[in-house]
Amino acid sequence: MVKQTIQIYARVKPLTRRQQAGIYSLDEDEKSGSSLEIIVPRDLADGFVNNKRESYRFKFQRIFDQEAKQNIVFETIAKPVAECVLAGYNGTIFAYGQTGSGKTFTITGGAERYSDRGIIPRTLSYVYQQLQKDGSKVYTSHVSYLEIYNECGYDLLDPRHDASRLEDLPKVTIMEDTDQNIHLNNLSLQQATNEEEALNLLFLGDTNRMIAETPMNQASTRSHCIFTIHISSKEPGSATIRRSKLHLVDLAGSERVAKTGVGGQLLTEAKYINLSLHYLEQVIIALSEKHRSHIPYRNSMMTSVLRDSLGGNCMTTMIATLSLDKRNVDESISTCRFAQRVALIKNEAVLNEEIDPRLIIARLKKEIQELRDELVMVTGEQRTEELLQEELLQLDELIKRFLEDTDPENTLDVGADMRKIKYCFNHLKVYSVHIQGSEREEKKKLRDLLQQRDNEINILYFLLV
Numbered sequence: 001m002v003k004q005t006i007q008i009y010a011r012v013k014p015l016t017r018r019q020q021a022g023i024y025s026l027d028e029d030e031k032s033g034s035s036l037e038i039i040v041p042r043d044l045a046d047g048f049v050n051n052k053r054e055s056y057r058f059k060f061q062r063i064f065d066q067e068a069k070q071n072i073v074f075e076t077i078a079k080p081v082a083e084c085v086l087a088g089y090n091g092t093i094f095a096y097g098q099t100g101s102g103k104t105f106t107i108t109g110g111a112e113r114y115s116d117r118g119i120i121p122r123t124l125s126y127v128y129q130q131l132q133k134d135g136s137k138v139y140t141s142h143v144s145y146l147e148i149y150n151e152c153g154y155d156l157l158d159p160r161h162d163a164s165r166l167e168d169l170p171k172v173t174i175m176e177d178t179d180q181n182i183h184l185n186n187l188s189l190q191q192a193t194n195e196e197e198a199l200n201l202l203f204l205g206d207t208n209r210m211i212a213e214t215p216m217n218q219a220s221t222r223s224h225c226i227f228t229i230h231i232s233s234k235e236p237g238s239a240t241i242r243r244s245k246l247h248l249v250d251l252a253g254s255e256r257v258a259k260t261g262v263g264g265q266l267l268t269e270a271k272y273i274n275l276s277l278h279y280l281e282q283v284i285i286a287l288s289e290k291h292r293s294h295i296p297y298r299n300s301m302m303t304s305v306l307r308d309s310l311g312g313n314c315m316t317t318m319i320a321t322l323s324l325d326k327r328n329v330d331e332s333i334s335t336c337r338f339a340q341r342v343a344l345i346k347n348e349a350v351l352n353e354e355i356d357p358r359l360i361i362a363r364l365k366k367e368i369q370e371l372r373d374e375l376v377m378v379t380g381e382q383r384t385e386e387l388l389q390e391e392l393l394q395l396d397e398l399i400k401r402f403l404e405d406t407d408p409e410n411t412l413d414v415g416a417d418m419r420k421i422k423y424c425f426n427h428l429k430v431y432s433v434h435i436q437g438s439e440r441e442e443k444k445k446l447r448d449l450l451q452q453r454d455n456e457i458n459i460l461y462f463l464l465v
C-alpha cells in the first residue's frame with residue numbers, strides 16, 4: 001500500500017499582450033518545494049478598494065511559469081503517475097482553475113502545433129510504448145471518455161456522428177452496488193490495442209465534445225470531462241490479474257460569484273457558478289478536516305465518479321491552472337487556496353490485484369477431484385459410473401507424456417480412482433502388445449535380410465570357386 005497526500009502543482013498561463021500582469025513571484029526550493037507569492041495591490045481594482053492583506057503565499061510541489069513547455073509538464077506530472085498505473089495502481093490527474101486559465105490546454109493540448117500536445121496524448125504515447133517494451137506480461141487496454149454537464153453524464157465515445165447537441169449523446173447514469181462501488185451504466189469502454197487506436201478514440205471524443213457545444217451552451221466551460229485509460233495485465237501462466245485506471249480530468253471553470261459584491265469581501269465570501277464544483281469543495285473540506293466520518297461524495301455525479309481519487313485508492317495529482325493577470329488575481333488566490341486544502345488529503349493506493357476466476361474454477365475442480373480420490377481410499381468404496389470423455393482425454397494425455405518422458409524416475413499419477421487406474425493399465429497393455437508386435441515384425445525383417453545376404457555370399461563363393 002502506498003500512502004500519499006494528493007500532490008499539487010501550479011501552472012501559470014502566458015499573458016496575452018493586452019493583459020496587465022498581476023504581481024507574483026516564484027521561489028523554487030529543491031527540498032521544500034516551490035512557493036508562489038501573489039501581491040494584491042492596495043489600489044482600486046475592478047471598482048473595489050482592497051483593504052485586505054497585500055501578499056499571499058502558497059506552497060506547491062512545483063510551479064510551472066508562463067514559459068513552461070508541454071513536455072516538461074508531462075515529464076514532471078504525468079509520467080510518474082502513468083508509471084504507477086502501469087504497475088497496477090489507480091491514478092488521477094485533474095486540472096482545476098477558472099475559465100480560460102489553461103485546463104484544456106494542459107490536459108488535452110492545443111491544436112495548432114504538434115508540440116502543444118497535452119497530457120492525454122503524451123500519456124497514451126508513453127503508456128503504449130511501455131506496453132510494447134514489456135514482453136513479460138499480457139496487457140489489455142481500454143479507454144472511456146465521459147462528459148458531465150448539469151449533473152448528467154454523456155458518453156463522448158459514441159461513434160454515430162449525428163450528435164449535434166450534448167443531449168444526443170448516450171446518457172450515462174450512476175449505480176452503486178452493495179459494496180458501495182460505483183458503476184457507470186451506458187459508458188462505453190472501447191478497446192485500444194495501440195497508440196493509434198487510442199488517439200483515434202480521443203479524437204472521436206473531442207469531436208463529439210466540440211459538436212455538442214454551441215455558443216449558448218458553453219459546455220467546455222461548465223462541464224467536466226474525464227478521459228480514462230483502463231489497463232489490465234497478467235503474467236503468462238499466472239492466475240493473478242492487475243487492473244488499474246488512470247483518470248485524466250478537465251474540470252469546469254472554477255470562477256466564483258461574489259455573494260456580497262462590494263465591500264472588500266471578494267477574497268473570502270464567494271460561491272461557485274458551477275454547483276458540482278461547490279460539492280467538490282465540500283468533499284475536499286470534509287476530507288481535509290480530521291475526524292469527519294461522513295464525506296458527501298453522493299451529492300454530485302462528479303464527486304461520485306472521482307470518489308476513489310479523493311481520499312481513496314488512488315495516486316492523485318492536481319494541477320492548479322492560474323491566469324495571473326491583474327483582473328484575475330482574486331480567482332487565482334481562490335484556486336491556490338483550494339489547492340492548499342487538497343494537499344492535505346491523504347490517499348491510500350493499493351495494488352489492484354485479483355485472481356482470474358477461470359483459473360480459480362480450474363484449481364477448485366482439481367481440489368475436488370483430489371478430495372474425491374482420498375475419500376475413495378479412506379472408505380474403500382469405488383465409483384462405478386463411466387469416466388467422462390473429458391477425463392479420458394486427460395488420461396490419454398497423461399499416459400502420452402509419461403511414455404515420452406525418458407526420465408526413469410517419472411511416475412504416472414492418476415490418483416486413487418480404480419476406473420482411472422484400470423484405464424491406464426488397459427492402455428499400457430495395448431501399447432505393450434503393439435510394441436511386441438512391431439518388435440516381432442522387425443526381428444523377422446532382420447532374419448529375412450540375413451538369409452538373403454547369406455544366399456548372396458553363397459552364390460558369390462560358388463562363382464569364384
Ligand SMILES: Nc1ncnc2c1ncn2[C@@H]1O[C@H](COP(=O)(O)OP(=O)(O)OP(=O)(O)O)[C@@H](O)[C@H]1O
Pocket residue numbers: 012013014066097098099100101102103104105106110220221222251252253321
Ligand atoms: N500554457 C499555455 N501556453 C499557450 N497557450 C495557452 C496556455 N494555456 C492556455 N493557453 C491558451 O489559452 C486559451 C484558454 O485556455 P484553455 O481553453 O485551455 O482554458 P480552460 O481553462 O480549459 O477554459 P475552459 O474552462 O473554458 O475550458 C486557449 O486558447 C489556449 O490555447
